[in-house]
Amino acid sequence: MVNAIGTSQQCNPRHIVEAKDLKVIYKTGLGSIEAVSGVSLYIDSGEFLGLVGESGSGKSTLAYSFLRKVPYPGKIVGGKIFLRCRDIMSFSEERMRRIRWKEISIIPQAAMNALNPVYRVGDQIAEVIMEHEGIGKREALSRAEDLLDLVGIERQRSRSYPHELSGGQRQRVMISMALALNPSLIIADEPTTALDAIAQVHILNLFKELRSKRGLSLLFISHDISTVLELTDRIAVMYAGRILEVGPANKIFSDPLHPYTKALIRAIPQIGGERGKLCYIPGSPPNPIDIPSGCVFHPRCTEAFEPCDKEEPELIEVEKDRFVACHLFSRK
Numbered sequence: 001m002v003n004a005i006g007t008s009q010q011c012n013p014r015h016i017v018e019a020k021d022l023k024v025i026y027k028t029g030l031g032s033i034e035a036v037s038g039v040s041l042y043i044d045s046g047e048f049l050g051l052v053g054e055s056g057s058g059k060s061t062l063a064y065s066f067l068r069k070v071p072y073p074g075k076i077v078g079g080k081i082f083l084r085c086r087d088i089m090s091f092s093e094e095r096m097r098r099i100r101w102k103e104i105s106i107i108p109q110a111a112m113n114a115l116n117p118v119y120r121v122g123d124q125i126a127e128v129i130m131e132h133e134g135i136g137k138r139e140a141l142s143r144a145e146d147l148l149d150l151v152g153i154e155r156q157r158s159r160s161y162p163h164e165l166s167g168g169q170r171q172r173v174m175i176s177m178a179l180a181l182n183p184s185l186i187i188a189d190e191p192t193t194a195l196d197a198i199a200q201v202h203i204l205n206l207f208k209e210l211r212s213k214r215g216l217s218l219l220f221i222s223h224d225i226s227t228v229l230e231l232t233d234r235i236a237v238m239y240a241g242r243i244l245e246v247g248p249a250n251k252i253f254s255d256p257l258h259p260y261t262k263a264l265i266r267a268i269p270q271i272g273g274e275r276g277k278l279c280y281i282p283g284s285p286p287n288p289i290d291i292p293s294g295c296v297f298h299p300r301c302t303e304a305f306e307p308c309d310k311e312e313p314e315l316i317e318v319e320k321d322r323f324v325a326c327h328l329f330s331r332k
């Protein structure tokens with residue numbers, strides 16, 4: 001049987017990671033928030049996938065789900081996640097700990113605040129290496145310095161404490177930590193936000209180099225759509241916990257199909273303003289504890305018609321490798 005994103009019910013060996021009908025909720029005092037609502041999405045081996053959408057659409061929650069590490073009070077309550085065809089939902093926490101960093105690592109959003117303030121940054125990187133590879137401190141520290149060098153930080157900075165580094169340098173330390181064990185998949189959640197333009201280019205080039213040298217796969221989350229376009233092969237557009245469109249990056253940009261994707265692309269400033277940053281889309285994202293019935297985008301959609309407030313459209317393939325969840329296409 002073939003599902004909406006063209007994969008069989010079994011896993012596909014080409015996919016490094018794949019979520020199937022994934023559901024994640026946060027139980028809060030005000031009610032239950034379904035931050036990821038029936039998402040099916042894969043990343044091919046060696047592929048760079050971009051994930052875009054307004055704030056609160058569920059990008060980070062989906063990213064952490066791939067590591068089975070959704071922050072409290074979040075919980076994966078449905079669906080499956082396959083990592084290289086292994087169903088990681090069935091793994092013990094100990095087995096997941098061995099996988100994180102080594103096979104799949106994350107550069108967290110606001111990475112610059114993720115370091116432990118009381119340890120030197122070199123020691124923190126070395127700790128990750130020692131824990132997984134069982135090598136001595138001296139060798140691990142030397143590897144940590146190589147990694148700092150790779151992300152453009154002087155080796156002697158390994159002796160600095162986080163507060164002695166700038167926000168951009170701390171962000172790069174976290175990037176070096178994510179690279180430490182040579183994982184085949186990196187999830188980068190807004191990895192370049194704290195970096196100046198030169199450091200941004202350095203990091204983006206580093207990702208490209210790691211792909212060509214080591215076959216790195218990347219899930220790249222960013223509000224900077226022009227960077228996503230430049231770096232990634234495909235883009236998934238997320239809104240209110242759902243994937244509304246997936247397709248090749250150039251097509252998403254030049255010929256967006258879903259009304260929400262069109263609005264996102266229109267919101268990129270053409271002249272002036274900060275390059276590629278998301279601007280304003282009329283209306284606001286839904287209240288997460290009161291998601292609209294039917295199509296989640298219908299209250300803001302200028303193309304809404306009769307079934308849109310009642311029936312939720314499925315994500316279907318509308319042309320080769322292009323998937324859209326919109327009645328404008330499903331009703332054709």
Ligand SMILES: Nc1ncnc2c1ncn2[C@@H]1O[C@H](COP(=O)(O)OP(=O)(O)OP(=O)(O)O)[C@@H](O)[C@H]1O
Pocket residue numbers: 026028033035053054055056057058059060061062071072073074109288
């Ligand atoms: N710890 C939490 N407790 C309760 N709700 C949460 C928590 N973390 C996220 N959420 C809710 O889950 C939804 C998705 O949040 P998430 O952080 O995944 O979105 P995002 O797309 O990454 O947003 P941003 O672009 O701002 O980083 C939002 O409605 C958010 O309010």
Ligand code: SF4
Pocket residue numbers: 258259260295296297298299301302303304305308313325326327328
């Ligand atoms: S399903 Fe209807 S409301 Fe939703 S995006 Fe398509 S046209 Fe707009």
Ligand SMILES: [Mg+2]
Pocket residue numbers: 059060061109189
């Ligand atoms: Mg986020």
